[in-house]
Amino acid sequence: MSAVNATQAPPILHLSSVVGSPLRDSAGERLGKVEDVIVRLGGAGYPPITGFLVRVAGRPSFLGVERISDMGPDGVVLRTEKLDLRHFERRPEEVLLKRDLLDRQLINVEGARLVRANEIELAHAGGSWRVVGVDTGPRGGLRRLLPKGLGAHIATGEFLDWAGVEPFVGHVPTVRLRVPHPKLAKLHPAQIADLVEAASRREGEEIIQAVGDDDRELEADVFEELDDQHQREFLEDRPDAQVAAILSRMAPDDAADIIGELDEERREPVLALLPVRHRVKVRALLGYDPAEAGGLMSPDFILLAGTTAVSEALREVQESRIAPELLTSVFVRGADGSLEGSVPVAALLRAERGSGLGAVVKHEVPCVPPDAPFEEIARLMADYNLTAIPVADEHDAMVGVVTVDDLLAAMLPRSWRRRFGLLGED
Amino acid sequence: MAVRVPPVMRRFRSAVGGRPRLPARLSPRRTRLFAFVGLLGPGLIAANAGNDAGGVATYSSAGAKYGYDLLWLMVLITLSLGIVQMLAARMGVVTGKGLAELIREEYGIRWSMLATSAVLVASLGICISDFVGVGAALGLAGIPAQASVPVAALGIWLIIVRGSYRSAERVFIAFTIPFFAYPIAAILAHPHWGAVGKAIVAPHLHAGSSYLLLVIATAGTTITPYMQLYLQSAVVERGAREDELAREEREAVSGAVFANLVAAFIIIATGATLFTHGVHEISSAAGAARALKPFAGHYAEALFGIGLLGASLLAAAIVPIATSYVISESLGYEKGIGRRREEAPVFVNVITTMIILGAFVAMIPGVPVISLLVGVQVVNGLLLPINLFFIWRLARSPHVMGARRSRGLADLVTAITVTVLSALSLVLVVVTATGA
Numbered sequence: 001m002s003a004v005n006a007t008q009a010p011p012i013l014h015l016s017s018v019v020g021s022p023l024r025d026s027a028g029e030r031l032g033k034v035e036d037v038i039v040r041l042g043g044a045g046y047p048p049i050t051g052f053l054v055r056v057a058g059r060p061s062f063l064g065v066e067r068i069s070d071m072g073p074d075g076v077v078l079r080t081e082k083l084d085l086r087h088f089e090r091r092p093e094e095v096l097l098k099r100d101l102l103d104r105q106l107i108n109v110e111g112a113r114l115v116r117a118n119e120i121e122l123a124h125a126g127g128s129w130r131v132v133g134v135d136t137g138p139r140g141g142l143r144r145l146l147p148k149g150l151g152a153h154i155a156t157g158e159f160l161d162w163a164g165v166e167p168f169v170g171h172v173p174t175v176r177l178r179v180p181h182p183k184l185a186k187l188h189p190a191q192i193a194d195l196v197e198a199a200s201r202r203e204g205e206e207i208i209q210a211v212g213d214d215d216r217e218l219e220a221d222v223f224e225e226l227d228d229q230h231q232r233e234f235l236e237d238r239p240d241a242q243v244a245a246i247l248s249r250m251a252p253d254d255a256a257d258i259i260g261e262l263d264e265e266r267r268e269p270v271l272a273l274l275p276v277r278h279r280v281k282v283r284a285l286l287g288y289d290p291a292e293a294g295g296l297m298s299p300d301f302i303l304l305a306g307t308t309a310v311s312e313a314l315r316e317v318q319e320s321r322i323a324p325e326l327l328t329s330v331f332v333r334g335a336d337g338s339l340e341g342s343v344p345v346a347a348l349l350r351a352e353r354g355s356g357l358g359a360v361v362k363h364e365v366p367c368v369p370p371d372a373p374f375e376e377i378a379r380l381m382a383d384y385n386l387t388a389i390p391v392a393d394e395h396d397a398m399v400g401v402v403t404v405d406d407l408l409a410a411m412l413p414r415s416w417r418r419r420f421g422l423l424g425e426d
Numbered sequence: 427m428a429v430r431v432p433p434v435m436r437r438f439r440s441a442v443g444g445r446p447r448l449p450a451r452l453s454p455r456r457t458r459l460f461a462f463v464g465l466l467g468p469g470l471i472a473a474n475a476g477n478d479a480g481g482v483a484t485y486s487s488a489g490a491k492y493g494y495d496l497l498w499l500m501v502l503i504t505l506s507l508g509i510v511q512m513l514a515a516r517m518g519v520v521t522g523k524g525l526a527e528l529i530r531e532e533y534g535i536r537w538s539m540l541a542t543s544a545v546l547v548a549s550l551g552i553c554i555s556d557f558v559g560v561g562a563a564l565g566l567a568g569i570p571a572q573a574s575v576p577v578a579a580l581g582i583w584l585i586i587v588r589g590s591y592r593s594a595e596r597v598f599i600a601f602t603i604p605f606f607a608y609p610i611a612a613i614l615a616h617p618h619w620g621a622v623g624k625a626i627v628a629p630h631l632h633a634g635s636s637y638l639l640l641v642i643a644t645a646g647t648t649i650t651p652y653m654q655l656y657l658q659s660a661v662v663e664r665g666a667r668e669d670e671l672a673r674e675e676r677e678a679v680s681g682a683v684f685a686n687l688v689a690a691f692i693i694i695a696t697g698a699t700l701f702t703h704g705v706h707e708i709s710s711a712a713g714a715a716r717a718l719k720p721f722a723g724h725y726a727e728a729l730f731g732i733g734l735l736g737a738s739l740l741a742a743a744i745v746p747i748a749t750s751y752v753i754s755e756s757l758g759y760e761k762g763i764g765r766r767r768e769e770a771p772v773f774v775n776v777i778t779t780m781i782i783l784g785a786f787v788a789m790i791p792g793v794p795v796i797s798l799l800v801g802v803q804v805v806n807g808l809l810l811p812i813n814l815f816f817i818w819r820l821a822r823s824p825h826v827m828g829a830r831r832s833r834g835l836a837d838l839v840t841a842i843t844v845t846v847l848s849a850l851s852l853v854l855v856v857v858t859a860t861g862a
Binding site: 141236 | 522534535536538667669757760825
C-alpha cells in the first residue's frame with residue numbers, strides 16, 4: 001500500500017454530531033432535523049447507512065441515503081432541492097443507531113467482554129457511509145455529556161473497530177429480526193459462556209440463540225461451560241426435543257449433570273428423546289451421587305485385554321472418537337474381566353509395537369469405587385501422579401474414568417472460579 | 427494378576443459397596459431451602475436500610491413532637507414504598523438490568539449521568555451520617571467513635587469486597603435483627619394501644635408549616651432513591667428468573683412493610699414517652715435514645731442504641747453498594763458484590779472510597795451532622811422525582827417490560843404515587859433550601 005493511501009484514512013464522523021443536526025436542501029436551506037441514522041446489519045464488513053429518520057415540519061419521515069449528497073457535523077445535505085419524504089418503516093436487518101445501539105451493550109469480541117457504546121463512529125468508506133467503530137472510552141461519553149458547542153472540541157479517541165464488536169439486536173422490534181453473529185464463533189466456548197453469564201437474560205438468550213443457529217456443536221459446548229443457574233434458566237424455556245438435541249451433542253457426564261438440573265417431571269421425557277447409546281450412558285451416570293466419583297466420571301474409556309498387541313491398542317486409540325482429554329491412558333483388563341492396570345498413551349507410543357499390553361501395563365495404579373469422595377480421588381491422583389483414574393464397581397469391573405480436569409473443576413475453591421475472561425486488559 | 431489396591435481404597439470397597447444409589451444425583455434439596463430463605467432478601471435489606479440514623483432521628487422527632495398523630499401517614503407511606511419497591515424488583519427480574527442501566531439505554535447518557543451524580547452526592551452524605559450513627563450508637567455504651575468507626579468500616583468493606591453476593595446478603599439480613607429492639611422498646615414504653623389504633627385509622631391533622639414539613643420529611647426519609655437502585659441491581663445480581671417474579675415482588679413488598687412497621691414502633695415508643703412527658707425536640711437518633719432513659723428506663727435506651735447500631739451498619743453497607751452499582755451501570759463497568767479489585771476495579775474502588783471517606787469524616791469530633799443531613803435531604807429530594815418518574819415510565823413501557831408492563835389501574839396508582847411523592851419531595855427541597 002502506498003504511503004499516500006495510508007495517510008488518507010477517511011475522516012471520522014460522530015453519530016452524536018449527526019443526530020440533531022439540521023437537514024438542508026442543495027441550496028443550503030434548512031428543512032428539518034436529523035433524528036436517527038439507519039444502518040443495515042447482517043452483511044460482512046462495515047454496516048452501510050441506508051437512510052435517516054428525519055423530522056420535517058414536526059413529522060417523522062424516512063430519507064433514503066441515495067437522496068443525500070453529503071453529511072457532516074453541519075448537517076445532512078440533500079442531493080436535490082425537492083424533498084420527497086416517505087413514511088418510516090423498519091426493513092429486515094435495519095437498526096436505528098441512536099435508538100437501538102447507542103448507550104447499549106455490545107460484545108467486544110477481541111477482549112471477550114461486554115462494553116457499552118458511548119459513541120458510534122461513522123466514515124465514508126468504500127463508496128458509501130458506514131459504521132466503522134464504537135467508542136467505549138470516556139471521550140465519547142464526555143462529548144455527548146457536554147453542550148454541543150463544547151463537546152465538538154473533544155477529539156476522536158481510540159475506538160473499537162466494528163470488526164471486533166458484535167451488537168445485541170434482540171430488543172429491536174422488527175418481526176423476528178435475526179442477525180447472525182458470525183464473530184462469536186471466534187471465541188472459545190468458555191468465553192462465550194462467560195459473556196452469557198455477564199449479560200442480562202435476554203442478551204444472554206440472544207447470544208445462545210445466535211451461536212446455536214450457526215453451530216449446534218458450539219452451542220452444546222457453551223452449555224457445558226455455563227454455570228448451573230444459567231443452564232437451568234436457558235433450558236427451562238426450551239421444548240424437550242431441543243434440550244435433547246443439545247444434550248446428545250454433549251459428553252455423557254456433562255449431559256447427566258444437566259439432566260439433574262431439569263425439573264423432575266421433564267427428566268424422563270428428555271431422556272427418552274436421547275439417542276439410545278447416549279441414553280444408556282446418561283441413565284447409568286444419573287444413578288450416582290454428584291459429590292462422589294460416580295458423579296464425576298465419564299463412561300467413555302478404552303479397556304483392552306492384557307493379551308492385546310501394542311499396535312492393536314494404538315489402532316484402537318486412533319479410531320476411537322473419545323475426546324482427547326479423556327483418553328490419556330488405555331486400561332487393561334485381566335482374563336476374568338477385572339481391571340488390571342493402565343498404560344498411558346505416551347508409554348504405548350514408546351513401546352515395542354509387537355509386544356502385548358501385558359508387558360507394558362502399570363499394575364500399581366489404584367482405582368476407586370463409584371462412591372469415593374473427591375478428596376480421596378484428589379489425594380490418590382496426586383500421590384500416584386495420575387491425570388486419569390479408573391472407577392470400578394465391587395466386582396473390579398471398570399465403569400468409568402475420572403480425569404484431572406473434571407476433578408479440578410469440582411475441587412476449585414469457589415472464589416477461584418470467577419470469570420477472569422471478562423477482565424480484558426486489566 | 428491381582429489388582430493392587432492401596433489400603434485406603436480397600437476401606438472404601440468394604441463399605442456399602444459401589445452400588446449406584448439411584449435418586450442421589452437428582453436430589454432437589456436446594457429448592458426447598460431457598461423457598462424459605464427467599465422470603466428474606468434484597469427487598470428487606472433495601473427498605474430497612476431506610477431506618478438508618480437519619481430515619482430514626484426523623485421518626486423520633488415525629489413521635490416526640492406529635493405523639494401518635496403521624497401514624498396514619500405510615501400506612502400511606504407503606505403503600506407507596508411497597509408499590510415502588512415492587513416495581514423496582516419486577517424490572518430487575520424481567521430485564522436483568524439495573525435501574526441506572528435502563529435509564530441510560532432508554533433515555534440517554536445525560537439523564538443517566540444526572541441521576542448518577544445526584545446519587546453520588548446524596549449517598550456520600552448518607553454514608554457519613556450512618557458512620558456517625560455507628561459511632562453514636564456505640565458511644566452510648568461508652569466506646570469512642572474513633573475506635574468503633576474504623577472497625578465497623580473495615581468489617582463492612584471486607585463483607586462487601588471479600589465475600590460473595592450470597593454471604594453478603596446473609597450478613598445484611600442479620601443486620602436487620604437489631605430492628606426487633608424497637609417493637610420491644612415500644613412495648614416497654616407502655617403506650618396507650620387504643621390511642622395508637624385510633625391514630626392509625628383516623629388521621630389527626632395539625633395546621634402549621636412545621637407539621638407539614640415533618641410529614642414530608644417522614645415520607646422523604648422512608649422512600650429514598652438508593653433503595654430502588656439497590657433493590658433492582660441486587661435482584662439482578664441474585665439472578666432471579668422470571669418464574670420467580672412473584673416471589674421477588676412479595677419479598678420487596680414484605681420488606682417495605684417490615685421496615686415501616688419498625689418505623690411505626692419508633693414513633694410509638696417516642697410518642698408514648700417523650701411526647702407525653704413534654705420532650706418535643708429531638709435532634710438525632712442517639713439523642714432520642716438518651717432522652718428515652720428517664721421515662722422508659724435503661725433498657726429502652728439500650729434497645730434504641732442496638733437498633734441504631736444495626737440500622738447504621740446496614741445503611742453504611744448498602745449505600746456505597748447502591749452508589750457503586752449506579753456508577754458502574756451508567757458508565758458500563760464490571761460490577762458485582764464479592765468481585766476483587768482486579769476484576770471490577772471501578773466498582774470496588776467506588777465502594778472503598780466511599781467507606782473510607784464516610785468513616786473518616788464521621789470520626790472528626792463535632793462534625794455537623796444536622797446540616798449534612800439537610801444537604802442530603804435536598805439532593806435526595808431532587809433525585810427522588812427523577813428516579814420515580816423513570817421507574818414509572820420504564821415499568822409501563824412495552825418496549826422494556828413486554829407483557830409484564832404495568833397497565834390500567836396498576837399504572838394509574840403508580841402514576842398517582844409518583845406524582846404525590848415527587849411533589850412532596852420538591853416542596854421539601856424548596857423549604858429546606860430556603861431555610862424556612
